[in-house]
Amino acid sequence: MPSDRSIKIAPSILSADFADFGREIQAIEAQGCDWVHVDVMDGHFVPNLTFGPPLCAAIRRHVTTLMDVHLMISPVDPYIEAFASAGADIITAHAEAGPHTHRTLQAIRTTGAKAGLALNPATPADTVEYLLDMVDLVCVMTVNPGFGGQKFIRSQIEKIARLRAMIGDRPVHIEVDGGITPETAPLVAAAGADVLVAGSGVFRGGSVADPAPYGANIRAIRAAAEGATQAAAE
Ligand code: DX5
Numbered sequence: 001m002p003s004d005r006s007i008k009i010a011p012s013i014l015s016a017d018f019a020d021f022g023r024e025i026q027a028i029e030a031q032g033c034d035w036v037h038v039d040v041m042d043g044h045f046v047p048n049l050t051f052g053p054p055l056c057a058a059i060r061r062h063v064t065t066l067m068d069v070h071l072m073i074s075p076v077d078p079y080i081e082a083f084a085s086a087g088a089d090i091i092t093a094h095a096e097a098g099p100h101t102h103r104t105l106q107a108i109r110t111t112g113a114k115a116g117l118a119l120n121p122a123t124p125a126d127t128v129e130y131l132l133d134m135v136d137l138v139c140v141m142t143v144n145p146g147f148g149g150q151k152f153i154r155s156q157i158e159k160i161a162r163l164r165a166m167i168g169d170r171p172v173h174i175e176v177d178g179g180i181t182p183e184t185a186p187l188v189a190a191a192g193a194d195v196l197v198a199g200s201g202v203f204r205g206g207s208v209a210d211p212a213p214y215g216a217n218i219r220a221i222r223a224a225a226e227g228a229t230q231a232a233a234e
C-alpha cells in the first residue's frame with residue numbers, strides 16, 4: 001500500500017528558543033505543523049553540537065504529533081536504543097555515518113521506531129537501492145548538515161525525482177531538509193518530496209509570545225508545495 005503522500009511540514013526546533021522547547025513545540029503544533037523535527041549533532045559527524053537522548057525525552061512529553069529524530073552522529077548504532085527509549089517515532093541515520101547502513105536500519109526497526117536514511121548532498125540516490133524495503137523514509141539533505149539557515153542546493157532536486165521513481169509504490173516517505181521556504185518548496189514537492197523540514201523558514205518572525213507568524217510560515221510553505229503537486233498531477 002502506498003504511504004500517505006500528502007504534504008507534511010516538519011519544523012526543525014534547531015531554530016526554536018533552546019531555553020523554551022516545551023512552549024515552542026506547543027506553539028508550532030497549535031499553528032498547524034504535522035511533525036516535529038529534532039536535529040541531533042555530535043560535533044564529529046557534523047561541525048556542530050546540539051543535544052542527546054535526555055533532551056529528546058523531555059521534548060517528547062510536549063509532542064502530540066510525531067517526533068522525527070535526525071541523527072547527525074557517527075557512530076550511530078550505539079545510540080539507537082537510547083533515542084528509541086526517548087520516544088522517537090522516526091529515527092533517521094545518515095548513510096555516511098558508517099559502513100553498515102543495512103545493520104543500522106535493522107537496529108532502528110527492531111526498536112519499533114520507523115527507520116529513516118539521510119543522504120548528504122554528495123551521496124547518490126543509488127545508495128538506497130538495496131535498502132528500499134528497509135526504510136520508511138529517505139531524507140534528502142538540501143544543505144550540508146550542521147546548521148540552520150543555509151542556502152538550498154538545487155542539484156538535489158534531480159536526486160529527489162530519481163528517488164521518487166525508485167521508490168514506486170513502496171510506503172516510503174521522501175523528506176527534504178535544508179533551505180526550505182515558499183520559494184523552494186514547490187521545487188521539491190514537484191520532484192516528489194512529501195515531508196518538508198523547515199527551521200528558519202517556520203520560526204522566522206515569530207516567538208512563543210507571538211506565534212502567529214509560525215502559522216503563516218507553515219501555511220505558506222504548505223500552499224506552495226501543494227500547488228506544485230497539484231500542477232504536476234494535471
Ligand atoms: C541541518 C538540519 C536541518 C536544519 C534546517 O543540519 O538537519 O534540519 O535545521 O534548517 P533550515 O530550514 O533553516 O535550513
Ligand code: ZN
Binds near residue numbers: 012038039177197
Ligand atoms: Zn534535520
